[in-house]
Amino acid sequence: MTGRLIGVVGPSGVGKDTVMTALAERCPALGLVRRVITRPEDAGGEVFEGVTADRFEALCQDEAFCLHWAAHGLRYGIPREIEGRLAVGEDLLVNLSRSVLRQAQTRFAGFVTLHLTAPRSVLAERLAARGRESAQQIEVRLARSEFALPDGLERVIDVANAGPLEQTLEMIEDQLYPVKA
Numbered sequence: 001m002t003g004r005l006i007g008v009v010g011p012s013g014v015g016k017d018t019v020m021t022a023l024a025e026r027c028p029a030l031g032l033v034r035r036v037i038t039r040p041e042d043a044g045g046e047v048f049e050g051v052t053a054d055r056f057e058a059l060c061q062d063e064a065f066c067l068h069w070a071a072h073g074l075r076y077g078i079p080r081e082i083e084g085r086l087a088v089g090e091d092l093l094v095n096l097s098r099s100v101l102r103q104a105q106t107r108f109a110g111f112v113t114l115h116l117t118a119p120r121s122v123l124a125e126r127l128a129a130r131g132r133e134s135a136q137q138i139e140v141r142l143a144r145s146e147f148a149l150p151d152g153l154e155r156v157i158d159v160a161n162a163g164p165l166e167q168t169l170e171m172i173e174d175q176l177y178p179v180k181a
């Protein structure tokens, strides 16, 4: 059976990368997708492929991405190789922008949106502690935190990541892999 693409979205600092990494470790059936980003590779955080703006544009022209978008002054791309992994039945977690969810749903059968939430005060604390962005960049990211999900998504899992990580992981696992009685 074809694997499911699971797009993880939510405001900056909500814990997308942390949750994805921990979830993949916990569930052997789940793989992670390495994004291509116009960001220096030593920026820390997720494992990604850092490229120049010119290289990114060339990859776009070559149709190397199945999804791509711009945010925070950066460009992000999802390599088309994920299609092969899904075809052999792997479920994949991918960190997406809310702006490409409808497109992802159209392109990938069974597409699932995993929407993480947390109060703004929690986001602010976590972004400051993460230390990847300046105070000014954090303000801009927080301003984006109120953006809603687009209409028309067929399968959305809403999960709060405001408490212990373990609790978040259990809630997600229960929804992605319900145990049949």
Ligand SMILES: Nc1ncnc2c1ncn2[C@@H]1O[C@H](COP(=O)(O)OP(=O)(O)O)[C@@H](O)[C@H]1O
Pocket (backbone or CB within 6 Å): 010, 011, 012, 013, 014, 015, 016, 017, 018, 019, 045, 126, 127, 129, 130, 161, 162, 163, 164, 165, 166, 168
């Ligand atoms: N449930 C949690 N409890 C406490 N800290 C968390 C939790 N989830 C994530 N964090 C921390 O919050 C910060 C932001 O997480 P990150 O995964 O980088 O978020 P995002 O990718 O959504 O911006 C990180 O320092 C991470 O360790």
Ligand SMILES: O=P(O)(O)OC[C@H]1O[C@H](OP(=O)(O)OP(=O)(O)O)[C@H](O)[C@@H]1O
Pocket (backbone or CB within 6 Å): 009, 010, 011, 012, 013, 016, 071, 072, 076, 095, 096, 097, 098, 099, 141, 144, 147
């Ligand atoms: O359109 P939005 O849904 O607001 O998302 C915009 C961007 O924010 C996140 O990027 P990134 O992972 O680089 O930043 P973050 O870790 O601070 O969320 C997400 O992966 C998108 O690329």
